[in-house]
Amino acid sequence: MAGTGGSRAATSTTVTYAWRGEFDSADVEALHGEGFGHRPVAYDWFAQVSRHSLGWVCAYRDARLIGFVNVAWDGAGHAFILDTVVSADEQHRGVGARLVALATQHARDAGCEWLHVDFEPHLRAFYLESCGFTAADAGLIRLTPGA
Structure with a gap:
């Protein structure tokens, strides 16, 4: 696996979570493609989050990556939840909420005052x-032409 090692602390008997956990970029891209409806491409997720993020949380069932959330930040008081995704066969079991809860705690521990998220209407609840x-x-400005 590529990445820096975060410890995998068990939160249930079958799913473990890790702040700044290890992952293969291809596994995150496969989850992202499934969750956001695009064909996976070769993308170096590890380089991206290592360079620009406060951290990330990975969820694993056994050795399989089943969830991911990225915590970008401004280097000071604002952090941003991005790319929250859970594999389709693991949704509606609390994995996504636990990913975000751990991301929230680590942003708080890093001294962030605000945690932002934007989302599509179906994710409001x-x-x-x-x-x-x-x-x-x-507010939002689309910088590229829409589909």
Whole structure:
């Protein structure tokens, strides 16, 4: 596996979670492709998150990566939840909420004051009810042509 080692601390008998856990970029890309509806491509996720993120959380069932969330930040008080994804066969079991809870705790421990997330309407209940985010006004400019 590529990556820096985070410890894999068990939170249940079958799923383990790790802050800055080890992963293969191809495994994250496969999850991302499945979750966001695109064909996986060769992408170096490890280089990207290592360079630009406060950290990330991985969820594993045995040795299989089943979930991932990236915590980007501004280097100061603001962190951002990105790329939350759980494999389709593991959804609706609390894995995503646990990923976000661990990301939240590590952002808090790093001294961040705010944790941001944006999401599509069908994920509103997940982020607001399951993860404890509060709805807020925000702005967005699309920088590339839409589909």
